[in-house]
Amino acid sequence: MYRLYADYCKSKNLTVRNEFVYRKIFVEEFNLAFYKPHLDTCGKCDKYMVKLKYADSEAIRTQIQKERDSHLDLAESSYAQKRIDKESSRNNGKTITASFDLQKCLPTPFLSSGVSFYKRQLWTYNLTIHQTGRESPLAPLCYLWNETIAARGVDEVRSKSSWKSFFYKERFDQEDFKVIDFNKKTRHTVFVDNIPPTNNEPLPVSTEKLKDLKSLMCFIDKGSRQYYAEYIKKILSNEDVIDYLPDEVESDSE
Known part of the structure; x- marks a missing residue:
């Protein structure tokens, strides 16, 4: 946090106080600190941390630290670009910035009963799309499906042949799909039908999982x-x- 504070002061041509004064004010008086996430950490960051922990020499540790810093800089540049795009969408009214986030696998049914921890449950997936535009607030779109409908790989989320187009429905009773074409320079939405499903038949679950799912029905x-x-x-x-x-x-x- 002190490094971020120092970088901010330098960018604004402000005097940088020493680290002792900074910690005295912000740590002891305001009790500010970074939250350390325990879940959904970056795979590359985790690998770098393990390599740093078990590095054989200072030279190797320095090289790994440089690679890690470069990786973090690249991640920060992506976040910075997203902030720029979102702000542009709010101001010009001609574009919408869409952010896609695939939530972690959701066990179904969601139960607090201890027996559910030892049973095979059905996995449910949730793809959330956050939209930023001049019209505020734009409600996020959530698409739920379970493992019998499709998997959660890249080919299930978007099409290989038309990966720059997004197909969606807003209601169950809507017959046609809406399409947003990301090739267009301006907002362009059309309607299409007869989009082939990812899988012609439901994906099978194992006999053991089906048995466990049936045994959990009594807890609902x-x-x-x-x-x-x-x-x-x-x-x-x-x-x-x-x-x-x-x-x-x-x-x-x-």
């Missing part, structure tokens, strides 16, 4: 089961789907 409360049963029924019958919380339905405990 009645209200949630009714909620999803009605939800799927309406989708299949092309009825209007109205969202409501599962706990609005009478549960077993009531």
Whole structure:
């Protein structure tokens, strides 16, 4: 943090206080510190940290540190470019900056019961798209699918043949896909249909996983089961789907 403070002062032609004064004010009085993330760390950063820890000599350690710093600088330049793009989208009204984030695998059903930790659960994936534009706020788009529909590799998220186009729907009952063509210099959205599915048939799960999933059904409360049963029924019958919380339905405990 002190290095960031010093760099900021130098960029603004301000006097840089010594590290002792900085720590006295910001660490002891304000108790400021970086949060150390425990999950979703960068694979390259983790490898560099291991190499630094077990380096045989100071020369090797110095070389590894240079490579790590270069990697961090590249990451920071990407974040800086994203901030520039987002600010540009807010100001000019002609572009939208889209950020894609694939959430970690979600075990389904999500249960607190201890037995679920020893069972094979269905993996659910969530691709979230955050949009930044002049119209604020733009709601993020979340696309959920499970492992029987498609995997989570790059080919499942986007098409090999048209990777500069994004196909999406905003509602279940929407017949055509919307397409955003990233080749265009201006905003351009068209509608298409008959997009072939990634897989013609559901992807299989193992017999053991299916058995475990069935054994976990008894831990799902009645209200949630009714909620999803009605939800799927309406989708299949092309009825209007109205969202409501599962706990609005009478549960077993009531």
